[in-house]
Amino acid sequence: MLNGIVVKAYNSYYYIQSGSKIVTCNLRGRFKKGRFSLIVGDEVAYTLTGPEEGIIEEILPRRSMLKRPMVANVDQVVLTFAAVNPDISLSLVDRFLVIAEFSELEIILCINKIDLTDAEVVAELVERYQQIGYKVLSIAAKLGTGIEQLYAQLHDKISVFAGPSGAGKSTILNAIQPGLGLTTGEVSQKIGRGKHTTRFAELLPFEGGGFVVDTPGFSFTEFKDMEEAHLMDYFPEISPIAPKCKFSTCIHYKEPQCAVKKAVAEGFIHADRYQSYLDILNEIRENKKGY
Ligand SMILES: Nc1nc2c(ncn2[C@@H]2O[C@H](COP(=O)(O)OP(=O)(O)O)[C@@H](O)[C@H]2O)c(=O)[nH]1
Ligand SMILES: [Mg+2]
Ligand SMILES: [Zn+2]
Missing domain, CATH: 1.10.40.50 (Probable gtpase engc; domain 3)
Structure with missing residues (x-):
C-alpha cells in the first residue's frame, strides 16, 4: 500500500497528495458506515486502481484536530493581524491566542502592514507579545518585508493561517509562494460571508515541504468546550x-x-x-x- 495525505475533500472524493502527485480516491466501502469522518490533513494508506486513481484502505491515527476550519494534524497556526487597516484589536488577538493554545498548536503571531504605521507602534506591539513568550514577526507582505523569516518557519509542517478578514493572509501566502495565486483584496461582503461559512479547508503544498492552509479565521465557538x-x-x-x-x-x-x-x-x-x-x-x- 501507498501513503498520502488528504489535501482536499469534495463530494465523496478525496484528493491525496502522495509524493509529488495527486491521486483521486474513493473510500473502501466499510468506512462509509458508522460515525466515521475523514478530513483534510488526515494521513491514509491507499491502493492504486488507475494511474491517478485509488481506493483508501486505511486511515492513520490523527495527531490533532482543529474543528473550524476542520483540519487534522495541524502543527502550527500563523495568527495574522494588520497593524492598521483594519486596525488591530488586542482583545481579538487574545481570543485567537486562547483558541490556539486550547487547540495545542504552536503559534506564530504576524503583525502585517507595518508599512502603514510608525515603527514605534509596531515595536510596542511586538514587544507586548514577545514578553509573554510568543514568537512575533512584523511584516509588510505587499513589500516583501519579513517574508523570509516567515518562510523559514513553515517547512515540513501543516500551518494554518488565521486572522481577521483583510489582515493580509492571502497576500502573505502569495508572497511566500507566488504560485499559489490566491485571491486577495476587496472581497465583497456577500462573497466574504459565503466564504466564512466554509467549514472545510484545502491544504496547499508548500514548496519548502509541508502544507499551508488559508482560512477566513477561527470561529470562537470553542470557548464553549x-x-x-x-x-x-x-x-x-x-x-x-x-x-x-x-x-x-x-x-x-x-x-x-x-x-x-x-x-x-x-x-x-x-x-x-x-x-x-x-x-x-x-x-x-x-x-x-x-x-
Ligand atoms: N499596505 C499594505 N497592504 C497590504 C499588505 N498586505 C496586504 N495588504 C492589502 O490588504 C488587503 C487585504 O489583503 P488579503 O490578503 O486579501 O487579506 P485576507 O482577508 O487576510 O486574506 C488587500 O488589498 C492587500 O493588498 C501590506 O503589507 N501592506
Ligand atoms: Mg484571504
Ligand atoms: Zn488567583
Missing part, C-alpha cells in the same frame, strides 16, 4: 503565577489574596491581558448557563 478552571492554562503569563494564590481553586476573579491580581496591580501581567481573561471567563460562564 472550555472549563472555567482551565482558562488560565491558555495564558502563558498567568498559569505560572496561579500556584501562589491563597486558594488552590482560585480562578483569579473575586477571590481574596489572589497572586494573579497582585501581579496585574504590580504591572507584571498586562491589564489588557487580564481583562481579556475576565471577558472570556464571563463568556464561558454565560455559555454554561445556556445549557
